[in-house]
Ligand SMILES: [Zn+2]
């Protein structure tokens with residue numbers, strides 16, 4: 001018995017050592033922060049302001065490049081100014097196909113040609129796509145020379161990407177790509193960008209959900225609505241909210257939805273959010289409004305290095321989660337659809 005106890009104690013101690021050692025080694029890499037690499041406002045004299053968006057998201061032990069800006073040369077210079085090594089990225093997310101978010105991709109690929117790139121899957125889109133050959137109607141009475149592929153099409157028809165050798169992983173629907181990391185895929189139904197698919201990055205941390213949005217063409221409220229289905233506790237929303245041409249009424253409703261409806265804890269708006277919306281959000285969120293100009297690094301808090309699974313946010317019991325999820329599934333939980341119907345026609349950006 002004594003021997004068994006000794007063995008168990010020894011095993012316990014060695015177990016502790018083996019758990020503790022990697023944790024110490026990993027500590028320097030597990031900083032959690034978002035660094036803005038591309039935007040049209042900011043004060044960092046070493047960087048160039050331009051319309052577009054890109055951010056380095058370091059969270060849950062991963063380094064993620066979210067969007068790549070509007071101009072490859074400016075993007076490259078801004079990346080160098082911050083001393084960022086694109087060779088060590090875990091992956092890239094391209095939120096949507098607008099050039100102010102993807103024009104720096106050529107530079108990324110010149111540095112790191114094999115990096116995994118998550119991009120929206122769209123029919124005949126520039127990131128490539130595919131369809132089963134059953135999609136087109138056949139006519140077997142035609143001679144083979146009048147038939148596609150002589151009448152014997154491949155099972156899956158592949159359509160080319162503008163970056164042929166890039167390592168794209170095309171996202172069709174909301175997908176958890178790593179533990180606690182979800183790409184929310186939504187489609188815009190707004191005139192000017194109708195049918196445009198956009199990806200937003202939602203990372204579940206022990207402080208709640210960190211949500212990074214590119215241009216929010218499907219509507220910021222619609223994106224947050226999808227995010228609260230993952231975790232109702234929204235720790236931070238960063239990126240472009242696409243209210244740059246919104247009326248005061250539309251802006252006020254969106255701000256109320258974010259602050260009072262979804263109860264976002266903090267907000268770091270940039271890009272196409274719009275100057276009047278910056279003002280309205282600053283007024284509403286006070287010191288929970290985190291300035292996110294070009295070159296800014298936004299810390300995500302000490303506890304955001306974890307990789308909780310969906311719906312495991314702290315501070316919420318199962319009953320609360322059930323209630324929130326029910327709310328999120330309701331047709332118009334916070335009057336968002338009503339607000340959207342009032343939205344003025346937004347121009348394509
Ligand atoms: Zn856009």
Ligand SMILES: [Zn+2]
Pocket residue numbers: 052053098100101214215240271272349
């Ligand atoms: Zn944009």
